[in-house]
Amino acid sequence: MNGALLLNSSKVYAHFASTVAKRHCRSIATPSSVQLSLSHSKSHRISINSCSCAASGDSVQARQMASDDANDTRIAAISSAIRVIPDFPKPGILFHDITTLLLDTKAFKDTIDLFVERYRDKNISVVAGIEARGFIFGPPIALAIGAKFVPMRKPKKLPGEVISEEYSLEYGKDVMEMHVGAVEAGERALIVDDLIATGGTLCAAIRLLGKRVGVHVVECACVVELPELKGRDRLGDKPLFVLVN
């Protein structure tokens, strides 16, 4: 336990005063194995553990601070490892490229660990990952928490019987498919994707699992959120957990 944390009372106050602290990333030394040039994305520290501090003693507060500082360090490194590419796939869009995160072995492991820490005791039986980048983050989480992994795919990729859900894009529509019988009514599900923008894709997944099959969607989890696009609101009553926004 770091005694110095208790002495810095202003820091403790700031932590508990705001549940969301905007924080610009320091320039974190990137591992030499990452050759690609990185630009930083802002990171929010989302209050992962809701804290009822009134009755707890200093030591509990200190543990909360220590664990949140450790989370901050991991999240800052994760955020720094994500590359932002302007004008992809078209002008005006700032694309958040997680492939550089996958080249940083510690940051990738920390990404998975942060999700696993949150979900391991939540009795989740299904992790649904959205094609294709949800296939990168979903399975490691599923394996660690002992859940099934269910891929949510573009049309005509899944063999056998499927159910489909249409959803809107900026221009036009797309379709998401899931296998019949992969999940059962009453199961508890986590939906995973690399990023939430408008929330259209996640909504389609929620409808497939929740409305069509009767699964209880516990939460949606993404590495990155683009808050200006208000995807979080679009999810309605379904909670969203992200590491970076």
Add this chain to the structure above:
Amino acid sequence: MSAYRDKDPRIHGIQTKIRVVPDFPKQGIMFQDITTLLLDPKAFKDTIDLFVERYKGKNISVVAGIEARGFIFGPPIALAIGAKFVPLRKPKKLPGKVISEEYILEYGRDCLEMHVGAVETGDHVLVVDDLIATGGTLCAAMNLLERVGAQVVECACVIELPDLKGRERLNDKPLYVLVESH
């Protein structure tokens, strides 16, 4: 080399979880569906463990996974052995600078892309996909990696279709699979 032949007790459980769907995506093709394997947490974990046991401590710095089902098996292996994960993707999916490798399909061509700078000269690479059929996709993957000066140590797949002779197409690159389907 295949674990099937080695008769690891976990192999049977993995094999029985793979679903064969006839006439998909077209008549005459017996599609090997690994999604049913993913619904069995123990069998899925055993699958990953078998690969990890083989590759941990073997100095592999990169696991390259082929879109899309290679994205399901590659990252858990990469995480467990401490390697980078590099996605090899269909065209126009990767932002920024890429290198491309075209390859022949039964009818027509396709193309695989990798980010410039993701893999460096001297990297030791494991290439992962769910299945090897003719070997065309794995060949394209190996070409991409060798073009940037990396060394492909081995290709690893859950399933091999030996009748399609993909193993020969890999020239003398080693191939490791867990199950064979005739």
